[in-house]
Amino acid sequence: MSGSDVSGGDVSGGDVSGRGVSGGGGGSVRTVPVHLPGRLSAAACVVLHHGTAGDPQGQEDTARAWVTLLRRGSGHAADQNLEAGLERIGTTFAADAGAASTRLVLSSTPEHLADALALLSRTLTSFTPRSEEILPFLHRWNRALAAARAAPGGSAGVLLRRALFPGDRSSQREPREGAPEAGVDADAVLAFHRTVLGASRDLVVAADLTRVDLEALVRRLAPPSPDGPARTSPRSASASGSRSGAVEAARGAVPVRPLTLRPSTGRSAACVIMIGLRGESGGDAAPQLAVARELLAGSASSRLARTLRDAHGLAYAVHCDVQDDGAACALRLRFEVAPSRAPEAVALALDELFRLAEQEVEEEEFAEAWRVCRREDAMSGSPAAVAAARPVPAPGPAAPGQAAPGQAGVTPAAYRRAMGRLVRPDRVAVVVDGALDGADRVAQAVLEAAPGRACADSLTAYARRVTAHAQLDT
Amino acid sequence: MRRKDAPHGALVTTRLANGLTVVVQRDALLPDPHVHLRHDVGSRHERPGEHGLAHFLEHLMFRGTPSHPDFLGTLRRAGARDVNASTNQDRTAFTMTVPGEVLPRALAMEADRTAHLPLALDPTALEETLAVVRREEEERCGPSGRTAELLFAEAFPPGHPYRHPSMGDTGLLGRLLPSQVAGFHRSHYRPDGATLVVLGDISPEAVTDVAAATLGALPRHAGPPDPPPPPDLAGRRPEGAVRGPARPRGAPPQVHVMAHTPPYGTDEHAAFAALAAVLGKGRGSRLFRDAVRGRGVAVPATEMVTAWELEWGGSVLFGTVTATAGTSGERLLAEVRSVLASVRDGLAPGELDRALRLLRRERYEALDDPTTRAEAFAAQVRLRGCPGHAYTAADALASVTEDDVVRAAGLCLPGATFLVQEASGTREAVAA
Numbered sequence: 001m002s003g004s005d006v007s008g009g010d011v012s013g014g015d016v017s018g019r020g021v022s023g024g025g026g027g028s029v030r031t032v033p034v035h036l037p038g039r040l041s042a043a044a045c046v047v048l049h050h051g052t053a054g055d056p057q058g059q060e061d062t063a064r065a066w067v068t069l070l071r072r073g074s075g076h077a078a079d080q081n082l083e084a085g086l087e088r089i090g091t092t093f094a095a096d097a098g099a100a101s102t103r104l105v106l107s108s109t110p111e112h113l114a115d116a117l118a119l120l121s122r123t124l125t126s127f128t129p130r131s132e133e134i135l136p137f138l139h140r141w142n143r144a145l146a147a148a149r150a151a152p153g154g155s156a157g158v159l160l161r162r163a164l165f166p167g168d169r170s171s172q173r174e175p176r177e178g179a180p181e182a183g184v185d186a187d188a189v190l191a192f193h194r195t196v197l198g199a200s201r202d203l204v205v206a207a208d209l210t211r212v213d214l215e216a217l218v219r220r221l222a223p224p225s226p227d228g229p230a231r232t233s234p235r236s237a238s239a240s241g242s243r244s245g246a247v248e249a250a251r252g253a254v255p256v257r258p259l260t261l262r263p264s265t266g267r268s269a270a271c272v273i274m275i276g277l278r279g280e281s282g283g284d285a286a287p288q289l290a291v292a293r294e295l296l297a298g299s300a301s302s303r304l305a306r307t308l309r310d311a312h313g314l315a316y317a318v319h320c321d322v323q324d325d326g327a328a329c330a331l332r333l334r335f336e337v338a339p340s341r342a343p344e345a346v347a348l349a350l351d352e353l354f355r356l357a358e359q360e361v362e363e364e365e366f367a368e369a370w371r372v373c374r375r376e377d378a379m380s381g382s383p384a385a386v387a388a389a390r391p392v393p394a395p396g397p398a399a400p401g402q403a404a405p406g407q408a409g410v411t412p413a414a415y416r417r418a419m420g421r422l423v424r425p426d427r428v429a430v431v432v433d434g435a436l437d438g439a440d441r442v443a444q445a446v447l448e449a450a451p452g453r454a455c456a457d458s459l460t461a462y463a464r465r466v467t468a469h470a471q472l473d474t
Numbered sequence: 475m476r477r478k479d480a481p482h483g484a485l486v487t488t489r490l491a492n493g494l495t496v497v498v499q500r501d502a503l504l505p506d507p508h509v510h511l512r513h514d515v516g517s518r519h520e521r522p523g524e525h526g527l528a529h530f531l532e533h534l535m536f537r538g539t540p541s542h543p544d545f546l547g548t549l550r551r552a553g554a555r556d557v558n559a560s561t562n563q564d565r566t567a568f569t570m571t572v573p574g575e576v577l578p579r580a581l582a583m584e585a586d587r588t589a590h591l592p593l594a595l596d597p598t599a600l601e602e603t604l605a606v607v608r609r610e611e612e613e614r615c616g617p618s619g620r621t622a623e624l625l626f627a628e629a630f631p632p633g634h635p636y637r638h639p640s641m642g643d644t645g646l647l648g649r650l651l652p653s654q655v656a657g658f659h660r661s662h663y664r665p666d667g668a669t670l671v672v673l674g675d676i677s678p679e680a681v682t683d684v685a686a687a688t689l690g691a692l693p694r695h696a697g698p699p700d701p702p703p704p705p706d707l708a709g710r711r712p713e714g715a716v717r718g719p720a721r722p723r724g725a726p727p728q729v730h731v732m733a734h735t736p737p738y739g740t741d742e743h744a745a746f747a748a749l750a751a752v753l754g755k756g757r758g759s760r761l762f763r764d765a766v767r768g769r770g771v772a773v774p775a776t777e778m779v780t781a782w783e784l785e786w787g788g789s790v791l792f793g794t795v796t797a798t799a800g801t802s803g804e805r806l807l808a809e810v811r812s813v814l815a816s817v818r819d820g821l822a823p824g825e826l827d828r829a830l831r832l833l834r835r836e837r838y839e840a841l842d843d844p845t846t847r848a849e850a851f852a853a854q855v856r857l858r859g860c861p862g863h864a865y866t867a868a869d870a871l872a873s874v875t876e877d878d879v880v881r882a883a884g885l886c887l888p889g890a891t892f893l894v895q896e897a898s899g900t901r902e903a904v905a906a
Contacts (some may be wrong), residue, residue: 037502038837038841039482083757084758090831090834107835115634282805301550306546313606313609316612316613338612362551371646372555
């Protein structure tokens with residue numbers, strides 16, 4: 001193998017001992033071994049450096065469709081060769097397409113990891129989907145996607161992205177029930193297939209390395225197809241333009257829509273509320289939002305758990321994540337409430353969000369949020385699979401997942417200032433997916449919640465934006 | 475104090491004078507200790523009129539005490555994370571991850587709330603906490619939660635402690651007095667019915683000393699004895715029909731199945747876990763190959779059969795599958811019954827190996843995960859008196875034979891309870 005590389009750094013609770021390992025063929029494969037002494041399970045992650053950012057305009061979700069096709073099979077070869085074959089050696093397969101890379105994770109035991117990797121490698125090499133095989137799969141896949149989004153709460157994520165990034169063309173394509181043919185087509189999948197197989201690869205192996213023959217393992221992984229990128233279709237090559245809308249939106253060129261209401265579609269016992277905050281990729285926003293995620297909803301004692309659940313009995317579970325697709329990033333909150341209490345819940349959640357910009361977080365709470373960002377992956381799930389699936393260490397600015405608070409030099413005061421720049425009423429979007437009378441109820445509830453609050457000005461400004469943009473509500 | 479070598483680190487087990495069992499494992503990969511405190515009280519310990527009280531009490535434990543009125547906030551400020559709790563039929567568990575230097579304080583707070591929670595119980599506390607429980611019920615017990623409830627109610631005879639759901643009856647809970655809740659707490663939150671597990675890069679001896687000085691100082695007192703488990707229910711044939719909520723309009727029919735097995739923790743349970751994997755784990759399972767791929771009557775990835783881990787007298791297999799468009803509930807039921815019955819004719823070459831390898835990897839991953847490893851240690855202390863049995867139980871899967879699985883199928887599947895949910899309503903059938 002030519003171009004093998006070495007990397008190192010703290011990937012997980014285990015020890016990363018970077019070393020180059022040679023395989024056969026041409027192309028570049030970087031190997032990252034993660035030593036997890038005493039662990040009984042083992043995992044490998046093949047990182048293919050091509051992802052959703054290359055999805056062509058109008059064909060967003062192509063990467064995810066390819067991943068699903070590879071996992072589930074088109075009904076023929078892939079199904080027989082991969083998941084069913086892996087099961088026979090007790091191995092499970094997970095795959096995910098991110099903005100810049102596609103990750104294929106094998107969860108196995110030390111004794112079966114090499115065979116599992118060999119099977120995956122063979123499948124990647126021999127997997128040559130044909131249009132007539134893909135079409136039935138895509139028909140089912142597009143229809144399932146449309147149905148999922150038509151379900152109560154199922155469109156909240158799409159609506160939130162549309163509200164946060166109105167200029168992003170990928171968020172404009174709202175799947176419609178009864179129109180399953182809309183969505184990804186076979187040509188786009190085939191183009192992605194050729195491109196992703198030609199992309200450079202990393203191999204992360206997380207296991208008790210005393211029980212795994214790393215050299216033998218790496219030899220099982222075929223290098224990238226040397227002629228893959230040359231066969232990239234023109235449609236795929238022009239794909240970067242599809243993200244320009246998101247970049248423009250993230251830079252503030254297109255204003256955020258403050259409130260989107262989606263009427264109830266049958267079930268009226270509860271409604272789903274999502275609140276988003278728009279940021280920009282490439283700067284400090286993503287790590288800062290990751291800390292906000294921990295502060296707001298990272299645990300049973302986080303701020304929103306105490307406010308919405310413990311103090312007011314509004315929502316039992318509050319979910320929060322940070323999405324970063326390489327062009328734009330956003331903090332997303334999601335919870336479910338009784339329809340009659342939706343306005344109250346929105347006001348309380350916004351109060352907690354804006355407070356991050358108005359009041360300094362206590363030293364202990366802040367340090368703990370940083371610490372959790374650093375360690376969360378090491379403490380949940382199978383350590384081998386989690387370690388294998390984590391981003392490969394790369395040089396760059398410190399992020400919560402990579403640096404301790406002291407190293408990053410961030411204090412609660414500095415964090416509050418940063419959040420002051422980020423958490424502004426014009427960057428916040430709210431989606432209510434369920435029964436609710438109208439936008440005025442939300443605006444009124446937020447206005448009523450404002451007096452006496454530390455973030456009264458922000459709450460009032462948000463409520464005014466809702467009133468001003470009420471005609472945009474769906 | 476007993477010491478036993480184990481893959482993740484030596485296991486040190488100590489029984490304190492007040493009856494509390496303390497298990498400590500030094501795991502160098504866990505810089506912050508993970509704490510798991512199990513109380514042997516679940517929904518099966520509830521009497522008529524107090525169904526749901528064990529779970530309600532779990533929530534009340536976070537109300538704080540006069541010494542620590544803000545229990546969660548105090549722990550969070552001290553650096554604890556992942557502070558959580560859960561209740562099932564057999565036990566209530568409280569978990570957290572704490573920096574090592576905070577462990578003494580965290581265990582002292584656990585001891586404090588175990589001893590003094592009744593002081594914090596008043597009508598307001600009950601009312602506020604019940605509002606949270608009701609919210610949890612609304613969010614968690616949707617159609618799928620109701621399905622399990624219906625199956626348990628049909629599969630277990632009246633009066634059986636596993637018959638009612640852990641969530642219980644929130645209407646009845648609202649009528650309980652603080653004194654009744656305090657009485658339940660006193661009866662069941664006692665050291666001789668509790669197990670503390672601590673995993674981390676820490677000294678087992680030091681942790682045991684800290685446990686002795688905190689939770690070990692709780693007075694020993696006898697609670698109600700655990701009654702003998704009811705008779706084995708495998709082979710029981712349910713009677714009558716259940717009616718329940720229909721699937722939402724437009725939603726495809728679903729078939730659910732429940733069958734009795736020996737209790738989790740017994741040697742016999744492994745064969746039933748293997749049977750569940752043969753039937754409904756992954757794309758090589760019989761349900762996938764026959765109902766999804768073969769007949770096309772079930773939606774891929776909706777088929778599943780799993781072996782639950784109920785500890786007392788018996789456990790269950792639970793399965794579910796969703797019909798493809800145009801397939802009736804009746805047709806799907808017939809197919810599922812046919813798939814289940816087919817196991818009694820024997821297994822195909824490689825079929826058992828596939829199931830056992832999947833199960834073994836799953837159990838190894840669970841042991842690698844500190845939260846599920848701690849849970850397994852605590853369960854094995856109660857079931858076998860030895861936390862290390864969590865490892866041997868995973869390895870014991872290798873000894874399951876085809877005959878074992880076929881025998882298990884013959885024992886449990888003829889008496890299985892089926893539930894068919896479709897838009898027109900829910901009905902029940904008994905396997906032929």
